[in-house]
Amino acid sequence: MFTLGSSRRRVAVFGAAVAVTALALSACSTDSSSNVPGGDDAADVTDVQAMLAGAPVADDALFTAGSTMEKIRERGTLIVGEALDAPLLSQQDPANPDDVAGFDAYLAQLLSVYIFGEPSVEIVPPASETREALLQNGTVDVVFNTYTITEERAEQITFAGPYFSSGLAVAVKADNDEIKGIDDLGGKTVIVGANTPAVLAVPEEQPTAELVDFATDPQAVQALLQGRGDAYVQDYTLLASNAAANSDLKVVGQPFTAEPYGIGLGFGDTEFKDFINNWLLEIQDGGQWGQAWTYSLGTVVESEIPTPPTIGSVPGS
Incomplete structure (x- = not known):
């Protein structure tokens, strides 16, 4: 140990x-x-x-x-x-x-x-x-x-x-070839973590996006994979970790905020x-x-x- x-x-x-x-x-x-x-x-x-x-x-x-x-x-x-x-x-x-x-x-x-x-x-x-x-x-x-x-x-x-x-980035289902990053989230349903920086950052970048929030990261990932949103916005390294553990998920583009x-x-x-x-x-x-x-x-x-x-x-x- x-x-x-x-x-x-x-x-x-x-x-x-x-x-x-x-x-x-x-x-x-x-x-x-x-x-x-x-x-x-x-x-x-x-x-x-x-x-x-x-x-x-x-x-x-x-x-x-x-x-x-x-x-x-x-x-x-x-x-x-x-x-x-x-x-x-x-x-x-x-x-x-x-x-x-x-x-x-x-x-x-x-x-x-x-x-x-x-x-x-x-x-x-x-x-x-x-x-x-x-x-x-x-x-x-x-x-x-x-x-x-x-x-x-x-x-x-x-x-x-x-x-x-690092910073906030975008994850989508692995078979989604339409969304390449934050610029493609206008008019989309976007999953975010409740009380995370994404709650404010996404509307600043894409005012027409519809936000759906979930209390935990596993809940947000599950919602994305179930099709309850078009994309999930969260910290870049956390999304990468999720994608490493789940081949049905991928991270697209680069972070659109800076950490x-x-x-x-x-x-x-x-x-x-x-x-x-x-x-x-x-x-x-x-x-x-x-x-x-x-x-x-x-x-x-x-x-x-x-x-x-x-x-x-x-x-x-």
Whole structure:
């Protein structure tokens, strides 16, 4: 069982073949596995291996004496605050607990390649309310955890990025080829969650849409699949998770509101922030950011690879 602060995962790549080994700590298991996070499909494994093999590695000159990145490199492992139960973002494989896959998981591995030349990651699963404490007390080096950048949080920790922008998006039944996004919802019956941002956001975008609200996400998904609405508007990553679990559902288009996710760092560590932001630019230019999205969220979203948000573009970043 994973418990906060003591349960960690380590993922490392060795040799020219870029074979990825996942090691569970003694609290969970002493066995090791040679599977790459990314699923049981051989093509997925090969894709993730190729992404990691082609990822950029930081120049030695960037590891200035006494810096956080130098300390991490000397330790030999990047310690990441990251979920184990977030589908398509960072999820432990129930059939093989040594595997964690998803967009955040892949980015953490790419960052460790940037630091070490190969992935070497330990995961500490955080709760939403403990993320700041984990950074403040030095339990983790970074947090990848759908961590929305806010000015209030930026008074306690430092944010690199944003590295991804979520927000409200549109889901439809898988056989619906008419609706491609928010622009197609005029005059449609749109399912929303009661007391969610969609209640106000949809009418702002499409005043002629007829809203039907449901108390819970499972109820809203069921209503969509039963044909009681033409589309369901909810948070992008939640819709992607629903689509991953149900092949009768798909996400169309990109989010039409913005919720910027940042990488949490220790407060005031501007040198490490600059290092991380430089890495983000390199994986964006090198295509690895887009590949990580394609192998995770992109598997259930019917759209092109999104444009990464501009680094430093939101208050608090």
